[in-house]
Amino acid sequence: MPNPRTADALTSIGVFLQAQQDAGYAAETVRLRGRLLTEYLEYALDEERTAALTAEELVRPERADSWLGAAGVGGTRRRNTLTGPDATAAHDSQRARIQTYNTFVDHLGLSGLQRPYPPAGHGDRLEPEQAHKLLRTLAVRRPTGANAATAIRTAAVAALVAATGHTVPQLHKLNVTDVDLQRSPVPAVTVNDFEHLLDKDTVAILRRWLDVRASITNALEGSDPGYLWIPTKPGRERAGVQPPKPGLTRAAVRTLHAAHRSLVLQIVGVPLRPYALLPRT
Structure with missing residues (x-):
C-alpha cells in the first residue's frame, strides 16, 4: 500500500474521504470536508504554480496558514454572501476549515502539524x-x-x-x-x-x-x-x-x-x- 504522505495529494484526499465515510461520519460532513480540502489543494497549486503536490507537501504549516489567511478575507470564495463577495469568512466557516485540516493531518499521521482553533465566540451571530x-x-x-x-x-x-x-x-x-x-x-x-x-x-x-x-x-x-x-x-x-x-x-x-x-x-x-x-x- 503506498505511503499516504508521499502519494499525490488529490489521491490522498480521496482515500481520506473514503475512510471518513467508512468510519460512519455523516454524509454532509464528508462532503463539506471534501469541498474544503479541494479548495485548499486548488489554492496551494495556484500559489505554487504547479500541477501536483504530495499530501505531505500540501499540509506544510506555512501553506495551511496561507490558505486559512486567504480564506479568512474571502480570497477563496466562489459564491456571493449576505454581505458581499469580499466579506470576511464566518467564524464557524474558518473553524470548519481548521477542523478539516487537523483531521486530515491526523489521518496522515502528522498530528504535530495541527493548527490552533480560534477562540469560541459569537462571530456567527448575524446582524x-x-x-x-x-x-x-x-x-x-x-x-x-x-x-x-x-x-x-x-x-x-x-x-x-x-x-x-x-x-x-x-x-x-x-x-x-x-x-x-x-x-x-x-x-x-x-x-x-x-x-x-x-x-x-x-x-x-x-x-x-x-x-x-x-x-x-x-x-x-x-x-x-x-x-x-x-x-x-x-x-x-x-x-x-x-x-x-x-x-x-x-x-x-x-x-x-x-x-x-x-x-x-x-x-x-x-x-x-x-x-x-x-x-x-
Missing part, C-alpha cells in the same frame, strides 16, 4: 438585517435537487428561531396548536407558556409550511398527532421494519439542524447554524 435577508432568501430560493417541502420547513424553523430567540431544541416540541396565525391583532406562537408576536414575513412562511404539512398529514386519514415539525418524506427501512408515515412522529432535532445547514450552504455558500439567527443580547 438583524443580515438575518432578515437570509430568511427572505430561504423563503423564496430553492436549490437544484432540494426537496421543496424540506426547504419550506427549514425556512419556517429559521423564521421562528429569529422571531422568538429560542434554539431549535427549544422549538422542537411545538405543536400546531401552539401557533395562532388568526390571533388578533397580531399572530403569535406560544413557547414555554410565553407568547411571541410574529411579523408578517414569519406568518407568511409559517402559512406555507402549514399548507405543506397538511398535504403530508392528509395521508394519515385522521390520525394526525399535531406535531408542528414532521418529516417530509418516509425514513429508511431498518431490519425489515417499515418506517412510520411522515406526521406520526416529530422530525428529530438533528434532522432540522442538518436540513438547515445543507440548505444554507447550498444557497449562500456558508454552513451557518440556526444559532446564527438568534438575536444578539
Whole structure:
C-alpha cells in the first residue's frame, strides 16, 4: 500500500474521504470536508504554480496558514454572501476549515502539524438585517435537487428561531396548536407558556409550511398527532421494519439542524447554524 504522505495529494484526499465515510461520519460532513480540502489543494497549486503536490507537501504549516489567511478575507470564495463577495469568512466557516485540516493531518499521521482553533465566540451571530435577508432568501430560493417541502420547513424553523430567540431544541416540541396565525391583532406562537408576536414575513412562511404539512398529514386519514415539525418524506427501512408515515412522529432535532445547514450552504455558500439567527443580547 503506498505511503499516504508521499502519494499525490488529490489521491490522498480521496482515500481520506473514503475512510471518513467508512468510519460512519455523516454524509454532509464528508462532503463539506471534501469541498474544503479541494479548495485548499486548488489554492496551494495556484500559489505554487504547479500541477501536483504530495499530501505531505500540501499540509506544510506555512501553506495551511496561507490558505486559512486567504480564506479568512474571502480570497477563496466562489459564491456571493449576505454581505458581499469580499466579506470576511464566518467564524464557524474558518473553524470548519481548521477542523478539516487537523483531521486530515491526523489521518496522515502528522498530528504535530495541527493548527490552533480560534477562540469560541459569537462571530456567527448575524446582524438583524443580515438575518432578515437570509430568511427572505430561504423563503423564496430553492436549490437544484432540494426537496421543496424540506426547504419550506427549514425556512419556517429559521423564521421562528429569529422571531422568538429560542434554539431549535427549544422549538422542537411545538405543536400546531401552539401557533395562532388568526390571533388578533397580531399572530403569535406560544413557547414555554410565553407568547411571541410574529411579523408578517414569519406568518407568511409559517402559512406555507402549514399548507405543506397538511398535504403530508392528509395521508394519515385522521390520525394526525399535531406535531408542528414532521418529516417530509418516509425514513429508511431498518431490519425489515417499515418506517412510520411522515406526521406520526416529530422530525428529530438533528434532522432540522442538518436540513438547515445543507440548505444554507447550498444557497449562500456558508454552513451557518440556526444559532446564527438568534438575536444578539
